[in-house]
Amino acid sequence: MLLRAAAAALALVAPAAVAANPGGAAVDPTGRHSSSLGRSADGRPIMAIEAGDLDASRRMLIVGCIHGNEPAGIAIAERLAHDPPPRELDLWIIPTLNPDGVVANTRGNANGVDLNRNFPFQWRPLTGVYDSGPHPLSEPESRIAERLITRVNPQLSIWFHQHLDVVDQSGGNPAIEKHFATLIGLPLTRLPREPGSVVNWENHRLPGTTAFVVELPAGLPSAAAIRRYAHAVLAIDR
Numbered sequence: 734m735l736l737r738a739a740a741a742a743l744a745l746v747a748p749a750a751v752a753a754n755p756g757g758a759a760v761d762p763t764g765r766h767s768s769s770l771g772r773s774a775d776g777r778p779i780m781a782i783e784a785g786d787l788d789a790s791r792r793m794l795i796v797g798c799i800h801g802n803e804p805a806g807i808a809i810a811e812r813l814a815h816d817p818p819p820r821e822l823d824l825w826i827i828p829t830l831n832p833d834g835v836v837a838n839t840r841g842n843a844n845g846v847d848l849n850r851n852f853p854f855q856w857r858p859l860t861g862v863y864d865s866g867p868h869p870l871s872e873p874e875s876r877i878a879e880r881l882i883t884r885v886n887p888q889l890s891i892w893f894h895q896h897l898d899v900v901d902q903s904g905g906n907p908a909i910e911k912h913f914a915t916l917i918g919l920p921l922t923r924l925p926r927e928p929g930s931v932v933n934w935e936n937h938r939l940p941g942t943t944a945f946v947v948e949l950p951a952g953l954p955s956a957a958a959i960r961r962y963a964h965a966v967l968a969i970d971r
Contacts (some may be wrong), residue, residue: 739948762787763818763941770827771877775843777832784826785819792823794887795966796878799894799931800846801834801841806893812963819947819967828873842874849876850927854884863909865929877932881937890935890944897948899924904936905943909969911925913947916965924948 746870765784772778783855797810810828818824829835833843840862841847850856851872859865870876890911900914902923914921924946926933935944948963954962 743944759893760910762854764822765814765818768883771873772909773831773833774846774873775833777836779827779832779874780829781881782814782826782828783823784814785822785824787823789821789823791821791883792825792887792889794825794827794882795812795886796827796830796892798829798835799831799892801829801831801837801839802841803893803949805895805952805954806827807835808954808959809893809962809966812959813966815912815913816963816967817881822967823885824967825881825887827878827881830878842872844872846872848872848874848878850929850942852879852929852931854929854934854937855926856929859928863927869929878931883938885941886939887944888942889969890932890942892932892946893947893949894946896951897924898950899948901932901946903943903945903946905932905945909943910945913945913965913969917947917962919947941964 763786765782767780767782770779770781784903795813797806797809798804807828810826814826831848832840834841841864845864846866847863850859850863851869852875853869856869858864866872870879898919899921899922900910902921911921932944932946
């Protein structure tokens with residue numbers, strides 16, 4: 734059901750339009766479009782939606798799901814994909830980076846690799862449930878994320894997980910992390926720094942930007958919670 738709903742969100746395509754003010758001068762192009770970033774280890778498409786002011790200098794990345802058995806963030810990503818495009822913000826949304834894991838209800842991808850241990854910064858070989866893969870960026874999903882992040886260079890990235898009910902002080906700007914925690918009503922805490930994690934890599938790779946983890950409660954969020962989280966995403970840097 735989640736995957737079908739995500740597919741519907743990904744099919745949402747609104748052409749970017751250049752509006753004109755009453756005097757006839759062009760203003761910022763706003764709109765929404767989806768694009769394929771590539772395919773998962775098992776061949777499923779990984780899609781992104783870009784929405785908002787498509788030439789804005791402010792860029793944000795939202796990833797709804799990296800661990801397939803932690804899918805609650807997909808609904809928040811879908812909500813953001815359907816909401817009116819934000820102004821003065823170039824918003825990139827990946828509902829799920831791990832579609833194979835969502836289908837199988839597994840943490841890892843179809844190769845059994847934990848994508849959040851597969852990024853280059855402080856990578857080390859791990860086995861078991863936290864299998865980090867044979868080498869950094871060994872997995873197509875990790876390479877897709879790495880290419881998009883280095884191309885878009887988002888100043889702010891939010892990665893949704895479950896089930897710890899906290900916002901992680903992940904190594905970016907702590908004031909932003911604290912503000913988001915306040916907005917959504919979860920405590921701010923500092924979780925252990927894991928080798929090969931995407932937020933550690935992103936904060937290291939893009940100095941001066943902020944990538945952080947939001948650990949949502951267990952289960953699927955209510956409609957009210959989805960609305961609250963989506964509104965917080967767009968309010969975080971106002």
